[in-house]
Amino acid sequence: MTRIRSISLRRVLDSRGNPTVEADVLTESGGFGRAAAPSGASTGEYEAVERPPTEAIAAAREHAVPRIEGLFAGDQREVDAVLRAADGTDDFSEIGANSAVAISMATAKAAADVLGAPLYQHLGGAFRGDNFPIPLGNVIGGGEHARDATHIQEFLAAPVGAPSVVEAVFANAAVHAAVAEELDERDVPAAKGDEGAWAPAISDAEAFEVMDAAVETIEDEVGFEIRFGLDVAAAELYDSDEEVYVYGDETKTRAEQIAYVAEMIDEYDLAYVEDPLDEDDFEGYAELTERVGVAGARPSQAGDCLICGDDLFVTNTDRLQTGIDVGAGNSILIKPNQIGTLSDAFDAVELAHRNGYDAVVSHRSGETEDTTIAHLAVATDAAYIKTGTVGGERTAKLNELIRIADDAV
Ligand SMILES: O=C(O)[C@@H](CO)OP(=O)(O)O
Ligand SMILES: [Mg+2]
Known part of the structure; x- marks a missing residue:
């Protein structure tokens, strides 16, 4: 060497x-x-x-x-x-x-x-399986990524039934376009947020309706199952002095927040909910996971809802172990820059998988043309990859994923 x-x-x-x-x-x-x-x-x-x-x-x-x-x-x-x-x-x-x-x-x-060798093979080894991550596509967003838009940071298309990576990637782009049409019909103008998602000035409740309609339209068109999910990014909504989640003029107590997320999962058959509670609330995650999720069984493979820790776990094995010990969530978001090295990111995936947690490899809102996370997601057999839907720095990863699937890297 x-x-x-x-x-x-x-x-x-x-x-x-x-x-x-x-x-x-x-x-x-x-x-x-x-x-x-x-x-x-x-x-x-x-x-x-x-x-x-x-x-x-x-x-x-x-x-x-x-x-x-x-x-x-x-x-x-x-x-x-x-x-x-x-x-x-x-x-x-x-x-x-x-x-x-x-x-x-x-x-x-x-x-x-x-x-x-392609990077995914160097990282994943010659005998990795042939699974591919499902791309989670951010199509409506607000929070810290866009002003005067939804309180929930990300509404994510999840083409869980796509027969191939390429069909999944194009399905997400189609949902992004269908959201634009749906907003247009409602006379709602929308710029785009940091990750290329539409950032309309609508309530979260209306965003759920728009998502539901857009996903259904594209599901009918492509003929496979598309669900959707959320990144609540609840730490950004949490007021620790008042101990409430702040949604504009409204607030929710911790119990109300858990009930609200559980209700949305049920009502919209959500495939994925990231950071539903504050980053210090391991117990709250555990309560919600017990209520709606499946712990300890790679839940994505059973089609269940992932309750995923991003700010909760920060790709850190110590924090993940704390979560595993109390049953907080059933999956971890993996962002190499949250922890600093690829070895640490791999350790976090390994610990997750050993304990029946899924891994979701993710971009950041500020990105470059770098495609490493596409290879990382394939190498680690991650359930999902969250890397946007449109925009050059997002499509760089999605197109790389298509090339990996096509053996063309
Ligand atoms: O919260 C998140 O999951 C990410 C990526 O979507 O956002 P940011 O990079 O701003 O932390
Ligand atoms: Mg997040």
Whole structure:
């Protein structure tokens, strides 16, 4: 296996027009990998720390790069362990999780390049199964991703019955278009939010109706089952002083929030609900999961509703273990930049799967053309991949998924 010759770091643009960190890794035998860090807007309190790119780059150049140059590119765990040691904190607050994740992902790509293998195969191994993740497509959204739109952050199309990845991807795009038509009929204008979802100034109740209608239209057209789901991003709605969830002029107590989410799951046969409660409320997640979900059985395979922890778990095995111990949720969102390295992200998926939890690999609201998460989702046999519906930085991942399925990467 070949050693890492050099690592270059630079600032590039993300989809919001903000700077982010890009890393190039070059090996002695000429293997090359390039990756860029994404960036969240509704970030969890317990995520690894993203530093301003200029500072993150300077700190990584000083502390991490000299220690990683010379390591074997294919020894991902070693590279990631050295990244952690070079950082010296629990949350990557020295070199920045943005520098760390860019270097970690670029290393994996360089190693795959050396092997002449696609990234998903390098990460997943030659004997991975032939399952593919179902794409969750954000088609209506608000919260932290768009002003004056819905309180619930994301309404996500879930083409659970699609016979292939390509049909699933196109079904989500069709639902996105059908939502536009539905809004048009209701005379509701809509711009787009950070992830390319429509961001109309409608109530959450109306958004449920629009989703239901759009999904049904496309389901009839394509002839396979499409359900939908939510990212409530409830930590952003939660007022910890008053201990209520704030929906504009209305509030819900914790019990009301649990009852509301359970009712929506029942009424709309939701396939997926992410972050239904505050990021500190493991017990609340457990209560809701017991009420509506199936714990401990890879529930997506039984067609049940996933109750997924994003801000709750932040791709962190300690927090996931806490959740597993009390039965909080039945799935985990996997965002490599929440934890800082690919090794940590893999550990989180493994712990989830060992305990019957599903994994959902996810983009961030601020993205680049980087396609690593498409490969990660396939490599880890994730149930779903959440990576938007339209817009270049979103379609980059979706088109890569199609290429992977077509054996064309
Ligand atoms: O909450 C989320 O799941 C993500 C991605 O949709 O948003 P952000 O990247 O802003 O945290
Ligand atoms: Mg989320």
